[in-house]
Amino acid sequence: MSAILYDLRGLKCPLPVLKTRRKMSSLPKGALIRVETTDPLAGIDIPHFCSEDGHELIEAEKTEAGHRFLIRKG
Known part of the structure; x- marks a missing residue:
């Protein structure tokens, strides 16, 4: 199964978490x-x-511009 790319660059807290949850x-x-x-x-x-x-955080990496996460839905 390939990952869905969800680009939330440019958004400030708390929007990245709220949009990821949705x-x-x-x-x-x-x-x-x-x-x-x-x-x-x-x-x-x-x-x-x-x-x-209850989700699995598979990868979390710091990038030049921010962060990148790979999450498996629990």
């Missing part, structure tokens, strides 16, 4: 989504969101 609610369990963001707080917020909502 997008993931429409995906089937086990779906992969790759989230890209420039929000500096996303490095804290997205892992916390995954933990709280």
